Amino acid sequence: MNRSFKRSFTVACSTGLMLSALAACGGNGENAGADNEAENNASGGNNTAEENNGNNAEGNSNGEGNGEVAGELEIQYFVGGYGDSWWQEVISDFEAEYPDVTVTHHAGPNINDEMRSRWVSDDPPDVVYIDGAGSSETQMVEDGQLMDLTDWLSEVETADGEQLEDSFIVDPATYDGQIHSLPLVFDTWGTWYNAAQFEAEGYEVPTDFDSYMSTMGEIQDNEGIAPFVTTGQHPYYFLRGVLTPAFGAAGGDELLADIVTGEEGVWEREEVVAQMEKVAEMQEAGYIDDGFGAFNHTQSQMNFLLGDNAFIPVGFWLPNEMAEDTPEDFEYGFIPSPMQDEGEPYAIVPDLRPLAIAENADNPDAAKAFVEFVFTQEYATLFSEHTGAIMNLEGVDLSENENVPDYLIEANAMINDPDQVQIYHRPHPMSADLETPIGDSLTALMLGTITVEEFIEDAEAATADYRGE
Structure with a gap:
């Protein structure tokens, strides 16, 4: 396999690695469908923190926050082929873990266009999932819209007790040696x-x-x-x-x-x-x-x-x-x-869907807390269950997961066979x-x-x- 993979690309299991993802729609999808406001119930657009807590009262926390992270946290994410049930669950759990944080999320199939004026006017949301038509990680870096996460990433330890920078299947994109986003979803076309x-x-x-x-x-x-x-x-x-x-x-x-x-x-x-x-x-x-x-x-x-x-x-x-x-x-x-x-x-060629923090984020502390919160084995497993895809996190065991489709099992076997598949890497998207x-x-x-x-x-x-x- 290509040297860009730090270890063998394998999710231990007889049922196979869920090498899915991505993308467009689920990853690189185009803008389609009704506007965001009309899709609040269907696709999870723009619900407030109070609505989220009501939708999922069974958080993974006893509700006792750490007292350090507070205020409003705005999150933007594209809704396409992956749906947004995973996002709803993660956000609800995050609110339970950090009750002093009010999460407002902006989501839907047209969200990249709908939020464009916010980014242009230097009033962006704190966290952005970069996916779908109308979004470009490289363009956002070139425009100075994303925070440099290089030093911060070197210090982050996940809730699983691992160094986050050592936990990715594929490393983050680099721009002149700097990291401005963390690859959340592993996909391949x-x-x-x-x-x-x-x-x-x-x-x-x-x-x-x-x-x-x-x-x-x-x-x-x-x-x-x-x-x-x-x-x-x-x-x-x-x-x-x-x-x-x-x-x-x-x-x-x-x-x-x-x-x-x-x-x-x-x-x-x-x-x-x-x-x-x-x-x-x-x-x-x-x-x-x-x-x-x-x-x-x-x-x-x-x-x-x-x-x-x-x-x-x-x-x-x-x-x-x-x-x-x-x-x-x-x-x-x-x-x-x-x-x-x-x-x-x-x-x-792996095609990654990243999470990033805005350079002009109003609440960078809560934004960093949310990014740390997401990258765990628990939420990687849930991502596969909700989307039929995988997060870009090593060591996720799906061997007992009965919802792994046959095509993913077959794709896993093929992609992990270097005689059949060669994996190449690019420094960042075009x-x-x-x-x-x-x-x-x-x-x-x-x-x-x-x-x-x-x-x-x-x-x-x-x-x-x-x-x-």
């Missing part, structure tokens, strides 16, 4: 398919790009569908779910670092051009749904579940987010996106200022309106702008 259909029809599960193209061709011929779909409204799904691991497989950690930092000439490198030509090959074969440009993430996922398409790149939040819409005969299958060359292992223009050009390439050469020119121009040239 990959490619999903209907395992029941593949078994019934005898379709080969791809193991590399050549077999991927072969299987898509067979499906196209037999089913009369475009095999691949994604969301064109949010092109970062393809960029993170398909291209990022492809670049990892082609050039390792060094290439990934050069891409996210906007190194001059990076998109012109031979190994990068080769991956973009694979995308063009998919488009020219007619394997990419030509309507994807108009699809939001929910529509693309529904089309996939209904059999209009056979493959979709999404994070591990997909089954949880689409639980109510999944057909009874549908069986989730997952593989790391198969863009690597024949004979090479699958590639995975800034929105760079990801957005590249994503726009990527959509054009996938629609066939520009060539690979034109895409490369656009990408290089975007990196030059990002560098301020």
